[in-house]
Amino acid sequence: MIHDGNSPIENELDLQVRRAAMAWLDQRCTDENPLVHRDELLNDFYFEGTRLPLVDPNRGIRKPRSMVAALSILTTYTPPGRRSPYDDAPAQDGLLRYKYRGDNPQQPDNVALRRAYERKLPLIWFYGIATGIYLPRYPVWLIADEPKHLQFAVALDQAQLFIPHNAVLDSDQRRYVERLTRQRLHQPVFRERVLQAYEKSCAMCRLRHVQLLDAAHIIRDSHTKGIPTVPNGLALCKIHHAAYDKNVLGIRPDHVIEVRADILEEIDGPMLRHGLQEMNGLRLSLPRSRRDWPDTRALEERYEEFRLTA
Known part of the structure; x- marks a missing residue:
């Protein structure tokens, strides 16, 4: 069931869950140990005494029944030399894209993401470092829906919220957007993947x-x-x-x-x-x-x- 999000009580509950999940990650993920295991994400977060998985056991998009929109997105780890099944890559505006689930824009998980986009709700992005191990990046925001390309545009930083969707940026602007992406995602992911490989x-x-x-x-x-x-x-x-x-x-x-x-x-x-x-x-x-x-x-x-x- 996908909630329509019209109830003020539902909206407030949704925001409370997001705040609580991010606060839990703040405590769990330190500078010395920033990674989290899949089992923890499935079993260790509780909201008001009830276990609430932060990722879906079988899918990359997580929307709890109690929420009006998606809570998290996930990128699976792809070993070196293998092609990722999803290409969460930047476009001409320098922003990253996150692919739909499947090719139907009305598929329930895609609708759940669209609700997060329409309401400007923050999400958590769990990025695969090794099999079953993730680096959380949060908050992130969906700032454009691109059904023609079966994807959403993602802002990793509040400064990226002000980048016009599909804008053709000059070289300085693009370098600025890409620098934010490197700082918020690519550099931390690179560091953690290398340190994991070298134990x-x-x-x-x-x-x-x-x-x-x-x-x-x-x-x-x-x-x-x-x-x-x-x-x-x-x-x-x-x-x-x-x-x-x-x-x-x-x-x-x-x-x-x-x-x-x-x-x-x-x-x-x-x-x-x-x-x-x-x-x-x-x-x-x-x-x-x-x-x-x-x-x-x-x-x-x-x-x-x-x-x-x-």
Whole structure:
């Protein structure tokens, strides 16, 4: 049953559930542990003493019976090298799109999303990091319905609410919109996927303090080929991330670390000796799954850059 949302009591209850769900996620997801498991989303949130799943067991759109509109949307994790069944991609206005369920705009889940759009209600977007593990992004808003393309336009940030739908943006405007998307979604998703693949450990020194780990790009993110995918990433502690970015050290295509010759000759304190010089000749610690290993061509290209500066 899809509620028409005309009752003030229903509308107020809907907003209360949204606020409570987001408050629960605020407590559950910390900077150190921002991810949530599917079982938690299905079983651990209660509203006024009643269990209320935040995701649907079988679908990507969740609308509880008690609510007038959809509460959450979900993007399933797709392993590297496989094509996603849904392409939640940006359009000419720089905004992301979320695909309908199926090809019928009147399908109940699509109607539930449309009600969220019409009422400007905030939703939660659960983005797949690994199988059954999600990074919540909230609040997000649907700001346009595009039945011709079977999709909704999504704003990830309040600033994106003011982007005209399907506007042809100039280069500065588009960069601004895309920067917001990177900050709110792509960069956090890239970080969490890389850290999951490397089991929250620096690939060089094995440091396991999550607060001190980064997801480093092999091909730089400013490059057209610097895509935010696990095979173009490395889990590195902040010192080794900085050293890699500045070509203080490099990684050969066979996963062996090289330290620049002038750095090896320097005499300094224990950080230089143990943190950098002793990395020379060591092999990277790689993910368990081979599909998550660094892309060989990316390593070759980046190693050549290091070699020319060494």
